[in-house]
Amino acid sequence: MLAAMSSAALRPSSQATAVSRDRGDACPGTLRLHAADDGALARVRIPGGVLTVRQAEALADAAQRLGDGDLHLTSRGNVQLRGLADGCGAELAEPLTAAGLLPSRGHERVRNIVASPLSGLDARGLRDVRPWLSALDTALCASEAAQALSGRFLFALDDGRGDLAGLEADVTVRATADGGAQLALGSAVRALHVSAQDAPRAALAAAEAFLEAERAGGTRAWRVAELALADDELTDVAGRRLTAEGIGHERQVRETGRADGPLPGVVGDALSVHVPLGRFSARQWRELTRVxxxxxxxxxxxxxxxxxxxxxxxxxxxxxxxxxxxxxxTGPGSPWLRVGACIGRPGCAKSRADVRADATAALGAVDAAGHQGLPLYWSGCERRCGHPRGERIDVVAAPEGGYRLSVVAPGHDEARTVSLADPSRLAAALAEIT
Structure with a gap:
């Protein structure tokens, strides 16, 4: 499994901090662009990460014609286009609509669904979740209420192998050995068991229960973890909604797991590759579509x-x-599997450094440290945009220059930091912090 994306076991929901948002969700989409230092940014939702070759070609054409030519993968399996001209949303939407990437303009930012990427391709999953994916996306786009979800609300469809359990999705549906499914909200330790047939409809009902709880509490929240509810209270709200919609269910202890992606190489009846820092050049993307x-x-x-x-x-x-x-x-021995980074300079005005260039320059130190250590995530500021869940080493650009390293893992004091003035001396800093 990819060490860079491992996650600790589920944390109790009682540790979540209630948040009341005083503004609307500004999460970018395809129709709502975000102004960045390198131009406008569009985020195209790809439910389950599944693209036809035609859709992949449409994204590449849009990136080259309207943006900087590259395609950026997000931690939710979506695609970002950067370097776009202001006001090109309509021009971008036209080819993506024709390719089937915008089935509902009113829902384009809420189609955040991740799914076990190897489902149906190897022998580890309990069921192929592709039918769930299609059914949930269709139901989501047909729900008027779902348009009120934030662009950050996340659904996860796990085929039973537990690879998505550590992603801290807002609604997780996981296949069970008895042929049914577990429905869980946030990091609650209790789940609702439903039939496999009802699973997609139950997932949407759970999301609508979140909106119901948000309204009842009189607060604005983007994620389940932001609601001011006691452990599993939202699970009870969701259970009542399932009952009202005639969806049979029973409470049970939630199965746990870790967020682990497939290693590069031949895996089952598939090929798996990793994209350094999540950035595809036009040439790399075109080669993927050819293969x-x-x-x-x-x-x-x-x-x-x-x-x-x-x-x-x-x-x-x-x-x-x-x-x-x-x-x-294309192989499991690359140090790139342990390295991630935010966009950094020059794309982000808040970044204090060109973190991607520094991460690349320091790759040799990661390689020398071996593949058993914690993953490293380079950030241009304390926001740590796009950081992986779970254990890691944060490498954060410091206001005074250089970087500060800290370990995010049980048994480590996250307040303890080690300074790194020169990325070429990363190996020494890693030895000191770990």
Whole structure:
């Protein structure tokens, strides 16, 4: 599993801090662009990370024609286009609508769904969650109430292997060994068991229960963790809503797991690759679409899974070689699997450093440290945008210059930091902090 994206076990919901938002959610979308230092930014929601080759080509064309030519993967398996001109939203929306990437303009920012990327492609999952994905996305786009969800609200569909359990999604549906599904909200330790047939409808009902609880509390919240509710109280609200909609359910202890992505290489009936820092060049993206035999599955770990039904071992090996030749990670030994970074300079005005350049320059120190250590996440400021969940080493640009390292893991004092004046001396700083 990818060490860079491991996560600790679920934390009790009682540790969540209630938040009341005093403004609307400004999360960017395809129709609502975000002004960045390198131009406007669009975030295209890709439910389950699933793209047809035609849709992938449409994204590449839009990035080259309207943006900086690159495509950026997010920690939710979505795609960001950067360097866009102000006011190009309509021009961007037209080809994406034609490609089927904007089925409902009123819901385009709330189609945040992640799904087990290897579902149906290896022997580890309990069921293929693709039917759930299609059904949930369709129901979500048909729900008028769901338009009130924030652009940060997240659904997760886990095929039973537990790979999405540590992502702290707002609504998680997980396949169970008895043929049903567990429905869980936030980090609650109790779940609702529903039938597999009812799972997508139950997930939407749970999201609508969140909106109901938000209104009842008189506060504005973007995520389940922000509600001022006691442990599992929202689960009770969701249970009552399921009952009202005729969805049978029973309470049970929630199954736990870790957020683990597939390692690069041949995995089951698929190829898996990792994208350094989540940034695709036009050449890399085009090569992916040429290798793909039908679809691409973008992962929450800034990787891509390519299903390879009907191909031979020699063909898969050849495809990996092609992807390796354009700079994608195709094997499990790369230090890039332990390194992530925010956009940094020059794209973000709040960033104090070009963190991506510094992370790249210090890659040798990560390689020398071996692959058993904690992942590193480089951030241009204390916001740590896009950081992975769970244990890691934060490398944060300091106001006075250089960086400060801190360990985010049980048993470590997160307030303890080690200074790093020069990224070339990362190895010494890692030795000191760990």
């Amino acid at each position: 793909a035999t039908g679809e691409l599955r973008l992962t929450p770990w800034r990787g891509v899974v390519l299903p390879t039904p009907g191909t031979t071992a020699a063909q898969r090996t050849g495809s990996l070689a092609r992807l390796d030749s354009v700079g994608l990670v």
